[in-house]
Amino acid sequence: AAADVVFIGLGNMGMPMALNLVRSGATVAGFDLQSDSVARFVAAGGSTADGRGGAVAAARVVFTMLPAGEHVLAAYLGEDGILAHARPDVLLVDCSTIAPAAARTVAQAAAQRGLAMLDAPVSGGTAGAAAAALTFMVGGDADALARARPYLEAMGKAVFHAGGPGSGQAVKICNNMLLGILMIGTSEALRLGIANGLDPKVVSAIMAHSSGRNWALEAYNPCPGVAENVPAARGYTGGFGVDLMLKDLGLALDSAAAGDVSVPLGTLAHGLYARHSGAGAGGLDFSSIFAPRGAPG
Ligand code: NAD
Numbered sequence: 001a002a003a004d005v006v007f008i009g010l011g012n013m014g015m016p017m018a019l020n021l022v023r024s025g026a027t028v029a030g031f032d033l034q035s036d037s038v039a040r041f042v043a044a045g046g047s048t049a050d051g052r053g054g055a056v057a058a059a060r061v062v063f064t065m066l067p068a069g070e071h072v073l074a075a076y077l078g079e080d081g082i083l084a085h086a087r088p089d090v091l092l093v094d095c096s097t098i099a100p101a102a103a104r105t106v107a108q109a110a111a112q113r114g115l116a117m118l119d120a121p122v123s124g125g126t127a128g129a130a131a132a133a134l135t136f137m138v139g140g141d142a143d144a145l146a147r148a149r150p151y152l153e154a155m156g157k158a159v160f161h162a163g164g165p166g167s168g169q170a171v172k173i174c175n176n177m178l179l180g181i182l183m184i185g186t187s188e189a190l191r192l193g194i195a196n197g198l199d200p201k202v203v204s205a206i207m208a209h210s211s212g213r214n215w216a217l218e219a220y221n222p223c224p225g226v227a228e229n230v231p232a233a234r235g236y237t238g239g240f241g242v243d244l245m246l247k248d249l250g251l252a253l254d255s256a257a258a259g260d261v262s263v264p265l266g267t268l269a270h271g272l273y274a275r276h277s278g279a280g281a282g283g284l285d286f287s288s289i290f291a292p293r294g295a296p297g
Helices: 015-024 035-043 052-058 069-077 099-112 125-131 142-157 167-195 198-205 241-257 263-281 285-289
Strands: 005-008 028-031 061-064 091-094 116-119 135-139 156-163
Touching: 005 015, 005 052, 005 116, 015 028, 015 035, 015 061, 015 125, 015 142, 028 035, 028 052, 028 142, 028 263, 061 069, 061 142, 069 091, 069 099, 091 099, 091 142, 099 116, 099 135, 116 142, 116 167, 125 135, 135 167, 135 263, 142 156, 167 198, 167 241, 167 285, 241 263, 241 285, 263 285
Parallel strands: 005 028, 005 061, 061 091, 091 116, 135 156
Antiparallel strands: 116 135
C-alpha cells in the first residue's frame, strides 16, 4: 500500500523523527542514501518502496531532513526530484537547517507548481527527536501549517509560526548562533573549574541553579562523566555534528553580513569551530569543542 508520508533523510535526527510518525499511526516510507539506515528504519516498523519517485507521487506529505542547503535544493529541484513527482495536493515540509534564501527558492518553485511547502527547522537535539519533544520553527502560510500540525505534534512539543517562507530558518539561525556560543562558553567555564581543582559535576550542578544556567550545560553537558545519555558520555558520537554547527554559524555570519549586523561572538564561535573541524573533529558531536584537539577521551 502507498505510504501517507515519505520521509527523506534518516540520519541522527530524521530517523527518530520518522519513527515517531510511525508510532503516531502514519504509514511512512523512509529514504536515505545509506541503505543500512533504510534497513534499520524498516526493522523498526517503517516501510520503504522501490523508487523514491513513485513513493513521492503517492504521498500526501513529504518530509526532508537533510544535511545542508545543497542537498535540499537537489532533492526538491533536481530533474528526478520531489517537485517533479509530487501530487498536486501534497504538503512538503523541509526540517533541515538551511539558508532562508535557499528555503525561499524551494518554496517559490513549489508555489509555481501550486504545491504547499513549509520550512520547519527544529531544535531539541537527538534526545528531543527521540522523545518527540522537538520545537518546530515554521515559515510558510498558515493553512499549510494547519495541515502539518498533527504530524509536527507527533514529533515535537512546541510548534511556532515564525512568518512567511524562510522565516523558520531565519529564527533557527539566530538560535544556533547562540547555541554555538553557549557550548563554547560552557566548555570554558567547566575547564576553568576543573583547572581550579573542582569536580565538573559539582560545578555543573551549582551553575545549573545559578545565573550561568543554559541548555548546553543542563541538557547537553560537554564534559565526559557529568551527564548520561549525552554525546560526551559516548565519545562524542551521534548528536549534532561539528560540521553541521560550522555550517549553521556560517549561515549566521552570512545573514549578519547581509543585514549589516555586528556579531563578534558569532564570528569567534565560527572561527573556533572551523579550527576544531580542521583538526579532524568534523564528524564528532559539537560538544566535543570541550576537548579542543578533537581527540576526546
Ligand atoms: P545527519 O548527517 O545525521 O543525517 C543526514 C542524512 O541525510 C544522512 O543519513 C544522509 O545519508 C542523508 N542524505 C543526504 N543526502 C541525501 C539525499 N539526497 N537523499 C536521501 N538522504 C540523504 O544529520 P542530522 O544530524 O540528522 O541533521 C539533519 C539536519 O538537521 C541538518 O540540517 C542539521 O543542521 C539539522 N539539525 C540537527 C540537529 C542535531 O542535533 N543533530 C538538531 C537540529 C537540527
